[in-house]
Amino acid sequence: MIERPEELEEFTPYLMNRIIARYNKGVDQALKDVGVSVAQMRALAVLAEGGPSTINELSVLTVIKQSTLSRTLDTMERAGLITRQAQDGDSRFRLISLTDEGRSAYEAAWPAMLGMRDTMLKALSPDERETLNKMLLRIFYDIRHHDF
DSSP: OOOOOHHHHTOHHHHHHHHHHHHHHHHHHHHHTTTOOHHHHHHHHHHHHHOSBOHHHHHHHHTOOHHHHHHHHHHHHHTTSEEEEEETTEEEEEEEEEOHHHHHHHHHHHHHHHHHHHHHTTTSOHHHHHHHHHHHHHHHHHHOOSOO
16 A cells, blocks of 8 residues: 555545545446446436536536536437537527436436445444535535536
């Protein structure tokens, strides 16, 4: 195992990044069985839970750069997982929606996400999980710089 200075493990952003990197690696492996990527799953989850969105909204909510997300959406559209429709006749602003196939892919992939979450948080009791989530939400809402 690689030794790291104690100060680094006490630096919360560093620790959060390491945890999420490990989580994403596990999710990536689990989602391969379902046939979707982590980026696609993020988009599917946001659309399934929040409804149709613009690419700007999806970029913020999925935490994916817009250029990368655009390529991901192209792949998803070709696979029949989403549709993109012009808003108010302006092709520059398109609303992205799940198709029935997209909803099915989301429902097939979601158990893998839950399983990885449970693996990530297995050291915590249900009360500790709830407390952690509440604390993270407080930080999230305090640090945000937009309406999402």
